[in-house]
Amino acid sequence: MALQDKYQELINAAKTSEVNNLQVREQQNVLYIDGVAPTGQVKDNLWSIYNKIDPDFRSGDLVMNINVSTMAPGAQATVTTDSSNLNIRKGPGTDQPLIGKAAHGSTVTLVSKTNDQWWLIRTANGEEGYAYAQYLTVA
Amino acid sequence: MKLTDVKILFVGCILSTGVYFTSCKSKPKDTDTGSNIDTTAITAPAPATPAPVEIAADDSLTAGVKDATKDYPDVKADVSNGEITLTGEVKRSRLANLLMSLNSLKPKKINNQLTIK
Numbered sequence: 001m002a003l004q005d006k007y008q009e010l011i012n013a014a015k016t017s018e019v020n021n022l023q024v025r026e027q028q029n030v031l032y033i034d035g036v037a038p039t040g041q042v043k044d045n046l047w048s049i050y051n052k053i054d055p056d057f058r059s060g061d062l063v064m065n066i067n068v069s070t071m072a073p074g075a076q077a078t079v080t081t082d083s084s085n086l087n088i089r090k091g092p093g094t095d096q097p098l099i100g101k102a103a104h105g106s107t108v109t110l111v112s113k114t115n116d117q118w119w120l121i122r123t124a125n126g127e128e129g130y131a132y133a134q135y136l137t138v139a
Numbered sequence: 140m141k142l143t144d145v146k147i148l149f150v151g152c153i154l155s156t157g158v159y160f161t162s163c164k165s166k167p168k169d170t171d172t173g174s175n176i177d178t179t180a181i182t183a184p185a186p187a188t189p190a191p192v193e194i195a196a197d198d199s200l201t202a203g204v205k206d207a208t209k210d211y212p213d214v215k216a217d218v219s220n221g222e223i224t225l226t227g228e229v230k231r232s233r234l235a236n237l238l239m240s241l242n243s244l245k246p247k248k249i250n251n252q253l254t255i256k
Contacts, residue, residue, distance in 0.1 A: 025189050030248050032192045047235050056231070057238050060250045063192075065243050082233075094206045116243040117206060132206065134240045 003031040003061055010049045010064075017042045020069065033064045040068050040137055067116060070138040075110045077121070077136040079103065086136075088129035092118035100127040108136070194221045195245040207240035214253065221247030228254045 003026055004011060011033070014022055019035035019042065026032070037043040043066045050064060051057065071077070079086045079102045086104070089096040092114040102108050102123050111120040111128065119136060122128045195203070201218045208214050213228040214237065223246045229237060234255060241249055 023189065025192050027192050028247075043239075047239065051235060056234065056255055057249070057251050060248050063242055063246060063249065065245070067243075093202065094209045117203060117240065132240075134207070134236060 001026070003029070007031055007033070007050075007053060007062060010046060010053060013049055014046060014066075017045070019046075019066065029061060031062045033062065033066070035065075036067045036069045038069055040070070043068050065116070068138065071110065071113075071119075071133070071136070072138075073110055073112050075138045076107050077110055077119075077138045079106050079108060079135060080137040081135045086131050088121065088123070088127060088131055090129060092130045094132075096130065099129045102127075102131065110136070110138075193245055194247045197221065200244055200246060203244040204241065207237065207244065211237055216241075218246075222250060223248070224250040225253050228256055231255050 004024065011024055014024075014033065014035060017037070019037050022033075022035040024031070024033050037046065046064070046066055050062065054062065081104050083104055085101040087098055088100040088102055090099050100123065102121065106124065108121045108123050108131070111122055113119055113133075114130065117133055118130050119133050120128065121131045121136070197218050197220070200221065200223065204216045204218055204223055208216050211229060211233065214225060215227040217224045217226075223241055223244075225241075234253070238249065238251070
């Protein structure tokens, strides 16, 4: 329970910002928080609270897996890489061959979700392949 | 004498028929729901223990970590017994994004030993 006290502000924020399927579990001195946030802003806010309680995420006592519900099939997502174009691959993995690129800042369609890391996407040109979810943002 | 035998036989027949129908009447009907069975004890709610946290196997963690750290050339990540240990260097502005990816891989724990630039 000590960890839930440490991260109480984070847990409360998740509850009040309507994170769905919220699960807070403690196992072998690690706290696990899972859930689905209604927007990307809610997810970012939870991560900034996490960073405030545990600066630079040093303690190794929390694993927080928050997905965003608007990241769903059919949604339009923006390519939010730092500056480069986003690789589109034949399959879900960086070991898969490149079949195209989605331009930085361009809009793509989410086709289906393979897992929390990889999405099958379609570019405006009709190119279809797998891209890393971290670089896709739904407004 | 013979008439008496017939009477006894007749009465016996009636009695046994009665027994037969009575036994049929009390026979339980076949049902799929088992509605006649008292299930109170079985359906009593189980105590609410949360499901244990799912931890990914090292193989899938290693593959996921490789994908997540691909664009962070100065970050080294080791996977062992479900734990991800990060060493090397990262810019503070990119730290949270890296950790968001790693936290979604279902690790047991993340040991962040990165030098932050």
